[in-house]
Amino acid sequence: MSNSIAHSPSPTTLKIGIVGFGPFAQFLTRTMLKQGHTLRATSRSDHSQLCQHLGISFFRDVSEFLGTINDVILICTSILSLPEVLQSMPLHTLKRPTLFADVLSVKEFPRDVLLRVLPEESDVLCTHPMFGPESGKNGWNDLAFVYEKVRIRDKSTCSSFLRIFESEGCRMLEMSCEEHDKLAARSQFLTHTIGRILSEMEITSTPMNTKSFETLIQLKESSMKDSFDLFSGLFLHNRFATQELTNLELSLGKVKQKLMNGMEEEEN
Amino acid sequence: MSNSIAHSPSPTTLKIGIVGFGPFAQFLTRTMLKQGHTLRATSRSDHSQLCQHLGISFFRDVSEFLGTINDVILICTSILSLPEVLQSMPLHTLKRPTLFADVLSVKEFPRDVLLRVLPEESDVLCTHPMFGPESGKNGWNDLAFVYEKVRIRDKSTCSSFLRIFESEGCRMLEMSCEEHDKLAARSQFLTHTIGRILSEMEITSTPMNTKSFETLIQLKESSMKDSFDLFSGLFLHNRFATQELTNLELSLGKVKQKLMNGMEEEEN
Numbered sequence A, B: 001m002s003n004s005i006a007h008s009p010s011p012t013t014l015k016i017g018i019v020g021f022g023p024f025a026q027f028l029t030r031t032m033l034k035q036g037h038t039l040r041a042t043s044r045s046d047h048s049q050l051c052q053h054l055g056i057s058f059f060r061d062v063s064e065f066l067g068t069i070n071d072v073i074l075i076c077t078s079i080l081s082l083p084e085v086l087q088s089m090p091l092h093t094l095k096r097p098t099l100f101a102d103v104l105s106v107k108e109f110p111r112d113v114l115l116r117v118l119p120e121e122s123d124v125l126c127t128h129p130m131f132g133p134e135s136g137k138n139g140w141n142d143l144a145f146v147y148e149k150v151r152i153r154d155k156s157t158c159s160s161f162l163r164i165f166e167s168e169g170c171r172m173l174e175m176s177c178e179e180h181d182k183l184a185a186r187s188q189f190l191t192h193t194i195g196r197i198l199s200e201m202e203i204t205s206t207p208m209n210t211k212s213f214e215t216l217i218q219l220k221e222s223s224m225k226d227s228f229d230l231f232s233g234l235f236l237h238n239r240f241a242t243q244e245l246t247n248l249e250l251s252l253g254k255v256k257q258k259l260m261n262g263m264e265e266e267e268n
């Protein structure tokens, strides 16, 4: 956490161009508008009605979008579509060095893609807000925000962008994209996987729910609110996820074996 | 739920003899003492010091224990040890018809064992308080209490016993032992199994926990507070549990398959 952020006297409002105006971008938008930033957006689907309602310019044409002046271009597309989305953007028409920030739930993958396709003069900030429309619905206080300053020359714009989250009370965690992906595979990916398994099992509330079972029903429901693309991205583009899926299978096998051993003991 | 319980004017204090003075019996004891009931206990291990501290008579000798006058004999042993414990008790020396109630977390099994070994004149009430030392630590209000009146002739004693839970605000759910076991396999057994799997995986808190991951850590910790005997009993003595373990395995397989299909699509 940089002290210059915490002690900076007055907040700067930013011009932020959002790429991919899906559920998560819409969720972030509410807070960024509240803070007074100027937003514009582009996306595969037509979100112009919602944007008009919010007072945001929506660009169906990505070249027009890139023609607007932005301090930050904020990438909020699905993990799976990132390469395709970036390849469709005429990035070398950008008129000035811009900070590219992303919010994808995996981190090594967008870091590599952004470094590959962006003009050398663009700054790169990789971030992952560890919350969403459900867990963040009553504010972002004490929720984790992970980031790595991958290539930052314009420190002031980067600090102003981080302050969006810092000023809402997020726990700001600076760590490498690799470290993020290792930890996230053992926590977030695992959580989503268990939620999806419970959904496959079609678990439902019973009159006699225990408290712990109720938390599993909630987990199932919140996992199913996120798109399958998101879950799939957590697996396909985090190189540590396969190992955790294997760990889960092995651990289920071990628990089953212990139960079976008990069965044999009972029979003897 | 019987109306005669709800409208009964003054609570009756009962003489309750507890068989198996482990963690769950100790937890129930606090509330029963608070309500003014007279308790005594017997158990495999020597709990006489704790009982002395609580003002309860503890009997190392089970014949002496059975010689005391009890309105209710409350079975709180582990699921696995129930047959052995009951067989070691000279039940036919009982001087008067007594209500036997049990709190085991499976219900068909103790129902069958009790009906087999008890004198015909004993009443039988099978119960499962759907909470424990963790979930019930701040009171029992709104927590589920499942029971079946398996063989009740002395309605008044049975009602007085049920009132222990009713008066604390439990949701009283009268259902067959079979129905209980069906629902519990899909909820409680499944919850414990996931808790044990997470423990095998050695999941631990990270600085960047999401809210959902935090509930999984809590689940792991609360599952590990219960004995392995309890978990093993949920599996070995609930005939619906095997199917749910199979469902869990199949559902993990399905989720994995979906992730793998995504991998193939990406590669094409």
Ligand SMILES: NC(=O)c1ccc[n+]([C@@H]2O[C@H](COP(=O)([O-])OP(=O)(O)OC[C@H]3O[C@@H](n4cnc5c(N)ncnc54)[C@H](OP(=O)(O)O)[C@@H]3O)[C@@H](O)[C@H]2O)c1
Pocket (backbone or CB within 6 Å): A019, A020, A021, A022, A023, A024, A025, A043, A044, A045, A046, A076, A077, A078, A079, A081, A084, A085, A103, A104, A105, A106, A128, A129, A130, A131, A132, A133, A226, A227, A229, A230, A233
């Ligand atoms: N949801 C959360 O709680 C959360 C939390 C932290 C980070 N994130 C990250 O935020 C990003 C957005 O997440 P999300 O929840 O909104 O759902 P998502 O399903 O991961 O992404 C939806 C977004 O991706 C775009 N998109 C999908 N496929 C596309 C394609 N083939 N071509 C172009 N655009 C495509 C959608 O565009 P259209 O709307 O125009 O169709 C929409 O903007 C993801 O990278 C996710 O990992 C999400």
Ligand SMILES: NC(=O)c1ccc[n+]([C@@H]2O[C@H](COP(=O)([O-])OP(=O)(O)OC[C@H]3O[C@@H](n4cnc5c(N)ncnc54)[C@H](OP(=O)(O)O)[C@@H]3O)[C@@H](O)[C@H]2O)c1
Pocket (backbone or CB within 6 Å): B019, B020, B021, B022, B023, B024, B025, B043, B044, B045, B046, B076, B077, B078, B079, B081, B084, B085, B103, B104, B105, B106, B128, B129, B130, B131, B132, B133, B226, B227, B229, B230, B233
């Ligand atoms: N914990 C909960 O949250 C909860 C909730 C609802 C119902 N229950 C039910 O309540 C009962 C007691 O549960 P618990 O949590 O106290 O732990 P447990 O491990 O299921 O049972 C411990 C009790 O069983 C006795 N026991 C174990 N093995 C024995 C043996 N071989 N011979 C004689 N006695 C033996 C212990 O006696 P000693 O102490 O004398 O060694 C102790 O009283 C179980 O049937 C459980 O299913 C528990």
